Amino acid sequence: MSGKRATIYGQLAITMALVLVILAGVLLATVWEAKAIPAWARKYNADCGLCHYPAVPRLNSFGQQFRRAGFRTPDEFDKDQDVTKVGDYLATRLRAHLGYQNQEGQVERSEFTLNDATFFYAGPISKNFSAFVEAEIEGNGEIELIGQLQGVFGNAERFVSVRMGQMHTLQRLGVGGFDRPTGISTNPVHSTTLTRAGNIKGSQFSLSKDQKGIEVALVQGRSRLLGQVLNGLDHTGSGKDTKFDIDSDKDYLIAYEHLLDDIASGFTLFYYKGTQHQVFAQPILGQRIDFHRFGANISKVFPVGFGFFELQGGYVRSFDNVPADVGRDVEGNAFYVESQQVLSGPEITFLERYSFIDQDAARKNTQRQDLTFGVVMPVQTWLRAATEYTYTDNRATGNSDHAALLELMANW
Amino acid sequence: MIEAIRVRGSAMWWLASILIFWTVQGCGGPVRFVRAVEENPEQVVRLEARYGQGQSHGYDGAVMPFDHPTAFGRIEMETILRGLRVQLRKSLLTLGAAESGPKEVFTESERRSFAPVLVEAFAKARPDEWVVFFLGHPRGGEADHRGGPGVTEVTSGGFLVEGRQLHLVLANYRSAVSMPLILDRMRDDPLRPAGEVFYELVPGVHQTVHQFDSIKSTWDLIKSFRAGLSALTIDYQAARIFPDESMRTPDGGHSTEERLRALRRLRDQGLVTEEEYRLKRQKLLDEL
Known part of the structure; x- marks a missing residue:
């Protein structure tokens, strides 16, 4: 396919996606934001704005505190729960996509996909304990399971939380940019591997990998100090696929989070130390990569005349200690900056993001850059529409990529 | 790279177009002229003239004045407020919610503090002014707000009188709100629902319920309409004659x-x- 033709198709796909979003908004009648866990909206007689900003599923500061406390409001600490009200615990989510991709050197394609149908059972189940179960049936039929038990001990101002199970770790549960994204995609700095040494892959770890383990956290006011002990990744690069840990080595995460205001501003400082027994196709216990990730993330929301303006960014420094008989040590640098504008009234959110990942700082042409534009808007109280366009220039692989995605997300 | 620039340029153009479109739409809200009757953090009562597209709209959308000012007695207003009831609305999002019978919109303590202010507001109201109100209380008491953002329950809406009828539009019934900025927005415009309307008004004696479908020209009231706000009409003259x-x-x-x-x-x-x-x-x- 010629480059010119591909460009025309790319423009057509982007145009179609954006027009669909506009039509959805105007014709289907805009109301307000969709809901992430409608069970809690029912339970508390609340709109999604109680826990989410600027759009579902990203949380505001109250939502962060609610989640930290095992899905309790401050006045629900140390109170019995009525677990017979099943409607307060059950929720469903459906996400359908229309995607377009034009990757250099590959066949251009566009497709409709069912991203996932997800069932939640979540909430406090006793005075001190909570459960969270997320069964996500993906479009290819695979089932991803997240399940954990959480104990909360203390009062609303100061408490200790212990969480154990198969869980999201920092990404999707943190603050200052570590939460679920406002748009469709998670930023590449948190969702992709950050190191690569020539033909030898570094650790396959990324900050968005779900893992099995335990977390102990101390929450005081707006701050949370947490430590996690995790199985780590198996030789396939997954943190949850295997039935057993390959060895006794554990991964460790220490993080400190602080909420800066009542909207959604905050920052996170973190250090992760892990191991992975994977260099080639088979696990070789003697060839162990020790890797380290540390960095910070911050977001600040500013109320302005038209609504809200947000600046967000993060930096991650990576070190992989690769066995000498396999390769060499690798250092990586990665950062991203993101801006969001929320228009009050139509409650529409625009986002722009630039990310830079240098997978091997010691060598040239190992960078990957991504530029993303997105629009998110509510269509009905239970339905949101979002669209994103991303241009990727990956010098490590020598490829560039245009991708556009339209997503409809329903929650009830 | 030239392709990338072209595609990126196209995307930028579309995004800019949408931004302008929605900005213009968002700016098309009503022009409101506001006079305060009572303003405190937990209770707000205001007189508010709402103009859209250059015209003042009556309750039914017609360009006509309301029958303000109107004289009510405090006991009479408390009786009217006591007669207002809501029940859980059946919708996709209330599936599985526990059924419960009609509930009073206002508690006894709310009625006691709210009724005299409403009486004063109706006595001062001009023919083009709504009487709008906002009541916000911490859910679970002050303890709920210790250590960070807590939950505030908001009940808000507006009253007006046309002929022998008193109309109520209930925009929010004990809606849970956590973000102070959203709370400020609701306090600023009590006729604006915070989101999904889970409750609907239940008609009692001398009362009828219908959909609030007036004033469709502006963003916020399009939202009100789409959110399914119900309105209650109270034949207050009949209620004066046959109150019991x-x-x-x-x-x-x-x-x-x-x-x-x-x-x-x-x-x-x-x-x-x-x-x-x-x-x-x-x-x-x-x-x-």
């Missing part, structure tokens, strides 16, 4: 005792003469 629903006969009519009391009230208010009163009274007694 417990005295209704089984077939829904008014008992002789109630009619005699109503007749006496009409005489006391000077609405019927002494002679008319005596004649009518005798006629009612003859029916026994």
Whole structure:
């Protein structure tokens, strides 16, 4: 396919996606934001704005505190729960996509996909304990399971939380940019591997990998100090696929989070130390990569005349200690900056993001850059529409990529 | 790279177009002229003239003034407020929610503090002004707000009088809000629902319920309409004459005792003469 033709198709796909979003908004009648866990909206007689900003599923500061406390409001600490009200615990989510991709050197394609149908059972189940179960049936039929038990001990101002199970770790549960994204995609700095040494892959770890383990956290006011002990990744690069840990080595995460205001501003400082027994196709216990990730993330929301303006960014420094008989040590640098504008009234959110990942700082042409534009808007109280366009220039692989995605997300 | 620039340029153009479109739409809200009757963090009552597209809109969308100012008594207003009820609305998002019967919109303490202010507001209201209100209380008491953002329950809406009817639009019923900025927004415009409307008004005696579908020209009230706000019309003149629903006969009519009391009230208010009163009274007694 010629480059010119591909460009025309790319423009057509982007145009179609954006027009669909506009039509959805105007014709289907805009109301307000969709809901992430409608069970809690029912339970508390609340709109999604109680826990989410600027759009579902990203949380505001109250939502962060609610989640930290095992899905309790401050006045629900140390109170019995009525677990017979099943409607307060059950929720469903459906996400359908229309995607377009034009990757250099590959066949251009566009497709409709069912991203996932997800069932939640979540909430406090006793005075001190909570459960969270997320069964996500993906479009290819695979089932991803997240399940954990959480104990909360203390009062609303100061408490200790212990969480154990198969869980999201920092990404999707943190603050200052570590939460679920406002748009469709998670930023590449948190969702992709950050190191690569020539033909030898570094650790396959990324900050968005779900893992099995335990977390102990101390929450005081707006701050949370947490430590996690995790199985780590198996030789396939997954943190949850295997039935057993390959060895006794554990991964460790220490993080400190602080909420800066009542909207959604905050920052996170973190250090992760892990191991992975994977260099080639088979696990070789003697060839162990020790890797380290540390960095910070911050977001600040500013109320302005038209609504809200947000600046967000993060930096991650990576070190992989690769066995000498396999390769060499690798250092990586990665950062991203993101801006969001929320228009009050139509409650529409625009986002722009630039990310830079240098997978091997010691060598040239190992960078990957991504530029993303997105629009998110509510269509009905239970339905949101979002669209994103991303241009990727990956010098490590020598490829560039245009991708556009339209997503409809329903929650009830 | 040139392709990338072209595609990126196209995307930027579209995004800019949408931004301008929505910005213009967002700016098309009503022009409101506001006079405060009471303003405190937990209770706000204001007089508000709302203009959209250059015209002042009445309750039914017509360009006509309301019957303001209107004189209400404090006890009468408390009685009216006590008669307002809501129930859980059936919708996709309330599936599985526990069923419960109608609930009073206002608690007794709310009625006591709210009614005199409403009376004052109606006495001051001009023909083009709504009487809008916002009541916000911490859910779970002050303890809920310790250590960070807590939950505030908001009930808000607006009243107006047309002829012998008092209209209520209930935008929020005990809606849980956590973000101070959203709380400020609701306090600023009490007729704006915070989101999904989970409750609907239930008609009582002298009351009828219908959809609030007026004023469709602006963003915020398009939202109100789409969110399915219900409005209640109270025949307050009839309620003045026959206030006690417990005295209704089984077939829904008014008992002789109630009619005699109503007749006496009409005489006391000077609405019927002494002679008319005596004649009518005798006629009612003859029916026994």
